[in-house]
Amino acid sequence: MLILLCGIIFLHVAALALLFVSTIVSAWTVSPTSSADLWVNCSSANGGYNCDTLETGVWIQAVQALMILSIIFSFLSLFLFFCQLFTLQKGGRFFLTGAFQILASLFVMSGAIIYTVMSPEWVPPTESFGFAYILAWVAFPLAFISGLIYVILRKRE
Amino acid sequence: MPLDLTHSLHSQVSPSLFLSLVLLVSALSQAARRGRQTEAMLTLLVLTAVVLLSAAPRSDAIVVYTGWERHALVGSDVRLSCSFFSWRWTSEDVTFSWSYRPDGAKDSISIFHYTGGAPYVDNKGPFRDRLEFVGNPARRDGSILIRNLDFSDNGTFTCDAKNPPDIVGRPSSVRLLVFEKVPIQAGVITGAIIGVVLGLLILVVAIYYLMRFLVARRVFSLSMSKHGKKGKGKEGSQQRQKPKVPLVYLSF
Numbered sequence: 001m002l003i004l005l006c007g008i009i010f011l012h013v014a015a016l017a018l019l020f021v022s023t024i025v026s027a028w029t030v031s032p033t034s035s036a037d038l039w040v041n042c043s044s045a046n047g048g049y050n051c052d053t054l055e056t057g058v059w060i061q062a063v064q065a066l067m068i069l070s071i072i073f074s075f076l077s078l079f080l081f082f083c084q085l086f087t088l089q090k091g092g093r094f095f096l097t098g099a100f101q102i103l104a105s106l107f108v109m110s111g112a113i114i115y116t117v118m119s120p121e122w123v124p125p126t127e128s129f130g131f132a133y134i135l136a137w138v139a140f141p142l143a144f145i146s147g148l149i150y151v152i153l154r155k156r157e
Numbered sequence: 158m159p160l161d162l163t164h165s166l167h168s169q170v171s172p173s174l175f176l177s178l179v180l181l182v183s184a185l186s187q188a189a190r191r192g193r194q195t196e197a198m199l200t201l202l203v204l205t206a207v208v209l210l211s212a213a214p215r216s217d218a219i220v221v222y223t224g225w226e227r228h229a230l231v232g233s234d235v236r237l238s239c240s241f242f243s244w245r246w247t248s249e250d251v252t253f254s255w256s257y258r259p260d261g262a263k264d265s266i267s268i269f270h271y272t273g274g275a276p277y278v279d280n281k282g283p284f285r286d287r288l289e290f291v292g293n294p295a296r297r298d299g300s301i302l303i304r305n306l307d308f309s310d311n312g313t314f315t316c317d318a319k320n321p322p323d324i325v326g327r328p329s330s331v332r333l334l335v336f337e338k339v340p341i342q343a344g345v346i347t348g349a350i351i352g353v354v355l356g357l358l359i360l361v362v363a364i365y366y367l368m369r370f371l372v373a374r375r376v377f378s379l380s381m382s383k384h385g386k387k388g389k390g391k392e393g394s395q396q397r398q399k400p401k402v403p404l405v406y407l408s409f
Binding site for chain 2: 001002004005008057058061062064065066068069072085149152153154155156
């Protein structure tokens with residue numbers, strides 16, 4: 001059963017890492033000359049490679065906030081998992097951990113949905129979605145499954 | 158800086174200041190002689206404060222304050238404020254001057270002047286019939302109001318105030334930005350969403366612990382009133398098992 005524990009922790013950490021990479025790396029929309037993400041627009045036209053901060057729209061800020069919140073909640077869920085591992089009674093379920101992880105997955109989902117829906121406003125049609133965007137979409141089911149596993153997990157002495 | 162210090166020391170050691178310094182030094186020596194330590198320390202403190210304050214560089218420079226940037230919508234009015242700080246009293250010959258330099262231009266044009274108690278607004282330049290003086294020179298306020306803004310009003314406005322004989326100073330500039338709609342600053346909504354969600358989380362946790370505390374207290378007080386000291390013996394028997402690696406299992 002130690003394998004199960006390690007597997008669950010590995011899944012959780014993988015989801016967290018995907019969230020981190022997706023939020024930070026500048027590759028939500030890419031084109032041959034430029035890449036953009038939640039924070040900056042980088043383009044390598046005109047010879048140099050320069051980035052400038054994204055124009056401040058309401059929706060892009062909402063996406064930023066949701067991604068950061070999902071990272072925070074996933075961290076809290078990991079921390080709570082270790083807390084509950086040592087303090088839960090025998091046969092108890094990891095409800096709190098699972099709830100936080102599911103909340104994190106919901107935040108990622110809403111962030112990715114908002115970005116998908118509003119991106120025609122920000123992104124010219126010639127640009128395509130980059131890998132950080134895909135990672136966000138992959139992190140959502142991963143985190144969701146991880147949260148569900150926590151809910152059905154029971155503590156055995 | 159040292160030049161300022163000696164200059165101010167020489168020019169501002171007035172007779173009253175000298176007299177008060179002498180009195181303080183004598184009080185200090187008397188308190189020290191009588192052995193009253195707290196009194197001596199207090200006098201020393203006051204003495205240092207007086208010396209420092211009087212030696213502070215009170216250079217005769219006027220300091221002009223305006224904003225740094227002003228944002229406004231097209232078609233609205235904007236009030237550009239200008240005030241100054243000077244050690245002298247506000248004289249009757251106080252003057253305010255506003256000049257305007259459009260974005261990208263090199264020269265600035267004078268648009269407002271207040272002197273001899275009367276304001277003179279722009280009647281030929283880019284702000285004719287749109288400029289109004291809304292300041293109060295007696296209160297050191299030289300603000301102007303510009304009506305019906307347009308995109309061509311983007312630029313830097315410089316206010317220069319003089320309070321004779323206090324005339325040495327730097328003018329201060331405020332940048333005007335005219336928008337079609339006021340943009341939201343970066344990060345405001347992000348921070349707001351994060352703050353609200355985390356705040357709700359902390360609130361829920363706090364309420365949960367509060368309810369648990371209240372329920373436990375009520376149960377405890379009930380059990381105390383019913384069983385007296387008999388109930389306490391049962392709680393001691395629950396032992397703490399030594400922490401091995403805990404195992405988990407799945408079950409639906």
